[in-house]
Amino acid sequence: MNAETRTQGSYWLQTAPRGEPAPQPSGDITVEVAVIGGGIAGLSTAWELVRQGREVAVLEADRIAAGVTGHTTAKLSAQHTLVYDHLRRTRGPEGARLYARSQTAAIEHAAGIVDELGIDCEWEEASAFTYAEDRRRVGELRAEAEAAREAGLPADFVTESELPFPIAGAVRVTNQVQFHPCKYLLALAGDLRRRGGAVYEGTRVVGLSEGEPCVLRTDAGVSVRADEVVVATHYPVFDRALLFTRLSPRRELVVAGTIEEERAPRDMHITPEQSTRSVRSAPYRDGTRLLVVTGEHITPGTADVEERFARLSAWAGDRFEGFTVTHRWATQDNDSTDSVPLVGPMRAGSDHTYVATGFGGWGLSGGIMAGRLISDLVHGREVEWAGLYDPRRLGTVVREGATFLKNQAKVGRHFLGDRLSSVTRPLTPEDVPRGEGAVVRVGARHCAVHRDEKGELRAVSARCTHLGCLVAFNRAEQAWECPCHGSRFAPDGSILQGPAVRPLERRDIGSRDT
Structure with missing residues (x-):
């Protein structure tokens, strides 16, 4: 990698059709629902609510789709590395089944939205693989394949893949998706506005008073009164329930670059080995695709990030012939202590405040799921997997x-x-x-x-x-x-x-x- 071939920044952000920033509120406003955060969880929630007739305002501190969602690897999958065997042991077979059903329903819902709105977001169906090179992990992979299959996913254990290096084994789940997340979300935001929803950018919310109504305060001194508030800021900026004690932040590095089309993998691959390695490709130019490689999970502020970028780039170059780095960026996510996102009422007694967080690196399917779940909760509808994700969950x-x-x-x-x-x-x-x-x-x-x-x-x-x-x-x-x-x-x-x-x-x- 050299200075001439490296572009600092997210490929998704650089190739998304983005206009001028949306204005801040010109004065105090009143809405039925205020959604704090313009990533996939926030915009999905707002779109669901607007579609069902609610008056909604999205309040984003920076630009919509420019935070964590704009820096993701952009896999839309229900196969989340090795989660199903863990859930089977900690939440029982029914917990694993509900997790699989909710995540699969999110993918199917997104497919329907893409068709309904005619979104050109490079939507590609692919299989998702969790693989290992170390033969000592084969038993772990077999258990995961069995648990995922019992949970209802089209999963099996395999010993071969399209990767250009040998593997000891893998869990394969078919009928998953990779896409351009920013193109998807910007189209969603455009439709939200057409339906009467409001989007405010450069609007940082710094205060929350819960009540009837709730009152938000921005850093510009504007008050936003809302019957319901959704905190979808990735890590909750308001945490009356002390959720920070159940969340662990991690930073993840990404390098992307060109590779000849015939050498590019068409499926999605991830391994927990080597501080995680995740691989997918995306449409790029005639004769080439963009290879997106993610890894090097680190706690923010605790590592030599430059050295870690070099290590990730070297791994990609060694494993994929002809790979030339063009972009690099980093993203951040939060792992919940029990491996299940926290989505629902913020705390006991929070009748009008909701939260979505702790997606553990799988925020695309998780964010779409959260949008539907919170919308249903706001409207008083029962959802079979609400208890699985409830931040107030017992046990x-x-x-x-x-x-x-x-x-x-x-x-x-x-x-x-x-x-x-x-x-x-x-x-x-x-x-x-x-x-x-x-x-x-x-x-x-x-x-x-x-x-x-x-x-x-x-x-x-x-x-x-x-x-x-x-x-x-x-x-x-x-x-x-x-x-x-x-x-x-x-x-x-x-x-x-x-x-x-x-x-x-x-x-x-x-x-x-x-």
């Missing part, structure tokens, strides 16, 4: 215990350990090289100091404005990241990704009082 303490404790221990290590390491290995602003950032002690406070390529320093508070963990610098993406709950900030402290709703405060590193 999770027992099922989640070990993972819950592990997550909290990790957060504790960062909350306390990062502070201690900054004392035992002190830095000064002068120690920060160009293009880098570091947490330093200036006076009595921790400062996040960044030096740009011109040599100019800027400093902000190193305490994440969500819950106060110390941020760390991601050199490859030039961002401050919180390892506890995944908030991300630009070098100047402005918010790139929640759950934080306030920027990092600026610091004057010329003063010992900072």
